[in-house]
Amino acid sequence: MANNQADPEHQSAGAWAKKYYLATRVVMESVLRPFDLGPTQWYVMHQLMTVGPTSQRDLGRMLRIERATLTGVVAALVRKGLVTQTPDAADQRQKVLTATPAGAALWRQLPDPIALILQTAFDGVPQRDIETTTRVLRVATGRLTSLFPKGNES
Incomplete structure (x- = not known):
C-alpha cells in the first residue's frame, strides 16, 4: 500500500508513539478524575510542588502549551484554591x-500517575530497550523540531 497512514494496521514508530501518548492520557485522566484534576493541572502542580514558585510565562514554555490554554488551567487551579497567582x-x-x-x-x-504509567507500561522490559526507545524518540523529535523551529515555540 503506497500510503501506510490509510492502512488500519499502520505500525510505524510514529503511530505507536501516538498510541502510547493517547493511552497515557487515558490513564492520567482516570487516576486524576477523583481528585478533580486534569493532566495539565497535574503538571502545573508537579512543577510548583517539586521546584517551587514559577512564573506563568516560564511554565507555559516548559509545558509547551498556548498562553490561553495555560490561563484557563491556572484560573481553574486558583478557583479551586490550589494555587495563588501574584505579580512578579x-x-x-x-x-x-x-x-x-x-x-x-x-x-x-495524589497518586503519582507517571509512576503508575511507567511501572505498568515497562514492567519486564529490559532497561537497555527503554534507553534505546528513549534515545530514538529524542533524536527523532529533535530533528522534527528543528525542521520548523518557529512552529515549536508554544
Missing part, C-alpha cells in the same frame, strides 16, 4: 504561581 516583583505584568497549603495537602494525597 521584577515585572508586574508577569505572574508568579505558588501552591497554596490546600494545594500542598492535595498533592500529598
